[in-house]
Amino acid sequence: MTIAEMFGQSIIVTLLGMGVVFGFLVILIVSxxxxxxxxxxxxxxxxxQAPVKAKVPTPAPVSAAVxxxxxxxxxxxxxxxxxxxxxxxxxxS
Numbered sequence: 837m838t839i840a841e842m843f844g845q846s847i848i849v850t851l852l853g854m855g856v857v858f859g860f861l862v863i864l865i866v867s868x869x870x871x872x873x874x875x876x877x878x879x880x881x882x883x884x885q886a887p888v889k890a891k892v893p894t895p896a897p898v899s900a901a902v903x904x905x906x907x908x909x910x911x912x913x914x915x916x917x918x919x920x921x922x923x924x925x926x927x928x929s
Contacts, residue, residue: 891927
């Protein structure tokens with residue numbers, strides 16, 4: 837077997853491997869799209885169809901937290917951060 841024959845075979849194997857991967861990806865995309873269409877047709881995606889009202893959180897007063905930063909009292913800052921995290925979790929959960 838000459839080098840040219842081995843080079844030709846390597847090209848064929850490479851193209852065959854790339855073709856198999858490409859074919860698998862096409863089948864995967866088609867099956868996922870088909871499954872999505874079936875789910876939508878059966879109405880199993882009702883949570884996506886319902887209108888979502890975004891609750892806009894009201895800003896908390898920050899004057900106490902800002903004034904306590906300079907004095908070294910971190911309790912107000914910690915409380916403000918904890919309240920913000922709690923409100924965020926309620927809003928976006």
